[in-house]
Amino acid sequence: MSQSLLLTGVTVLRQGRTALHPLTVACAAGTITGILGPNGAGKTTLLKALAGLLPHRGGVTLGTTDLTALSPGDRARLIGYLPQDQRLHWPLPVREVVRLGLLARQHRPDAGTIVDRAMTATDVRTLADRPATALSGGEQARVHLARVLAGDPAVILADEPVAALDPAHQLAVMALLRQQAAAGCTVVMVLHDLTLAARFCDQVLLLDRGRMITAAPPAEALTASRLTRLYGTCFVTGTVAGQPVILPVGNPDQASSPSPSCGRMVTTEISASAPGPAVTVTPSSSMRAV
Amino acid sequence: MQDRTLIFVLLLGLLVCGAVSLTVGSPLPAADLLLAAMGEGDPRHRLILLEIRLPRVLLAVLVGWALGLGGAALQALLRNPLAEPGLIGVSASAGLGAVIALYFGLAGVWALAPAASSLTGAGLATALLLTLTRRGDTLSVILSGIALSSLAVALTSLAMALAPNPYALSEMVLWLMGSLKDRSLHDAATAAPLIACGSLLILTAPRGLRALTLGEDTATTLGIRLPALYLRVVGGTAAMIGGAVTVAGSIGFVGLLVPHLLRPLTGHDPARLLLPSALGGALLVCAADLAVRLLPTPQELMVGVITALIGAPFFLLLLLRRHLREALP
Structure with a gap:
């Protein structure tokens, strides 16, 4: 599973305008890469392009797999995506929300165990039968993280995963992502909090007006x-x-x-x-x- | 409640309602009905059972199924509990088709002309709708639906205002109000294939509808092809509703009320709601049709009037109860 994510000349055009200029960077397996920059720098654009939500040019490979050539289903088995807007449209119980993480996988007899394990990892197992929409922002964020973990992805893409959380939950979520990275997962996240980036990221990718300024370890970049x-x-x-x-x-x-x-x-x-x-x-x- | 229990209860209710519908009317002994059902006994009894009552029950089940399933599917697709089949403009366009046929007096030339014309209207509207919503997003479905619906309603009003004679006008009004009276097995055979195809398209898309709970972006990253899902659900609903409106006119409120009522019993899961909602729709229309036959009114009421008369206040009551519950400490 330990494979590096390599972006080669990734470019995003939106409405005829270049939203992201050619960008080349490698995100090693087992590391966290933080995408930082001012508002409008193209952070979410980059993350969405990696998640397959925006058409883009250039290559994105995971190990030897060309992600741009994969079908949506195959891509979904490799990438777990945590969007900025984590709104749920129906009040599904927490367990069912987490189970959605297994959607791209074949039917598995041990689905219940996988879901339980993911809920335990994010400390939401006691909330399993409660409607996810009735939970606090922090609890909901952990439920969504559990959903991504249930899918056991090789890459986690997270768009401001701690934006709506109190400091204790921010640390808890970052520690969980750190744990995933330690297990061999490649984590790429958009962040605004520079301190958290300095503390938890192995590599920081600074963007400004659609261009990459640098990609380096935090101490060097920030x-x-x-x-x-x-x-x-x-x-x-x-x-x-x-x-x-x-x-x-x-x-x-x-x-x-x-x-x-x-x-x-x-x-x-x-x-x-x-x-x-x-x-x-x-x-x-x-x-x-x- | 377990899905199986809910489906069993709804099926049982539907069977009972259907059986009662077959026996209600001019009193026929049960033995005669059984004989008629087996194709024996008095030919008049056979006529009453197989030509008058059976098509009516069959159509009620088909139309109700289409409305219930269409409502649940659209609500799931658009992630809005207020969505209903009427929203996408197919029912209004089917209505327009029938009204045009009645306007030109085509019904006198060919009895099936209003149905054929209505089906053409539904088909054209569906084709237009699918072209406009090919990209696969909620807003284009809603906006295209509203535009199509408004255009069809305006043209229908124009046809009615310019109706060549009062008889044609009354035909149009009665047709638009929705009824299952005086329908034949032929009508059921017209609607059934469309409703079956539509149902197949929708009932095989539960993964996509469930994934949409998380929003369009996340559903895409879970491997769902949104444009294909939109085509499938909008196309399936349009086929079903086109078929239903063609044979029964427009019957309101079923597609809105039934999914809303059953949603809490299926854990608010949009995929688990599909089948119960279809059965619930069938049960509601069957029961409403039974009610119009039993109500001692000088002229038989339209079933569409009954569903709206029961549905609308009930829906308001549900909303009121929810508001009260939220307002209480």
Whole structure:
């Protein structure tokens, strides 16, 4: 199952306009690739093209399999897709929603076990008989993730899987995706949260106005200066409790015309020990400049 | 409720309703009816049973099946509990076809002219609808349906306004109101193949309809070919409704009410709802037709009037109950 996803010159045209310029990148098996960039950069367009939802040029291969040549059914057996809009149109019970993940597979006698396992993995088994539409946003996100896991895909494509979740659920969902990657799955996701990207992604693909800026490990790709140029606002990067943190600090005056100091990478090492009062960071002179 | 239990209960209800329908009317002893059913006994009894009552029951079952299944399929396809067969404009176009035949007095030349013309109307509307909805998305189905429906209704009104004589006008009105009276086995034979083909197209598409619960994008990534699914369900519904309207006129509210009533009993699963909804539609139209025959009115009521008279307030009651339940703490 461990196969790399290779995109070669992937281009998307929408209404005669180039929505995504030729893009070549490899996503190794067992890794998470985060697609980041400002609104309108083409993140969802890229993900939809990979999912087979948008016509595109260029090659997309998984190992030796050319995904663009596959029938929708064969493609569905390899790719699990988590859309941004996870609305359910009918109040199906959670178990049935998760079972939809097996739709592309042949009828399997052990379907019940697979569904139970996926629900256990995402901690929704106790909700199995409840209508999925009556659940909270966090619970629904986990149900949809369980649906994708039930299909046992080689590639998971997720469009902002943590957008509507509280911090604890954001971490839980990211950890689950991390777990899937560890099991050999190739995960590609659109993200807005730079800190989560820095912490959980193995590779970050930065997009701007339909063009790829870079594809590199987070530490290399998510530099304060690059982010400042990309988003037009100032960032602070650092580590807290050994985890990377990237904060947009904004500076209305400088955002429109960044000064030389804006965007400088400022690393602040803060070690959080036992739970106690909130850590207050006093900006240093260089941070004020940012 | 288990699907099997629900289907069994609906089938049982349908059998009982059909059997009662066959026996209701001028009193015939059960023994005579049985003899007539076996092709023996008094030829008049045979005539009553096989030429008058049986076609009526058969048509009620066929038309109800088409409306119930068509409603459930369209609601699943468009993911909207308010969708119904009338929405796609095929019933209105079939009605227009029949009205044109009546306008030109073709019924006097050939008795089957209104049915043939109605079928042509349904066929043309279906072809147009399928061309317009080839891409496979909800909005184009709804918009094309509304446009087709409005055009057909406007042309029907025009034909009625310019009706050559009051007799033709009354024929048109009665035809449009929907009835199963004075139909023959020939009518059933006209509608049956269309309804059978439509049913086959729809009942073999449960995976796609279930996947659409997750929306069009996700359904596509689950391996569903949406354009093919839309063609299949819209085409199947159009064939069934065209056949049903051709022989019975337009009977409203069945396609809306029946899926709505049965949905909670099938776990809100759009695929599991298909067969029960077809049987429920058949049962409802059969029961409504029985009611119009039993009601002591000076002139027999139209079955379409009864389904709307029962259906609309019942539907309102359901909505009211849901609102009350949601409003209560």
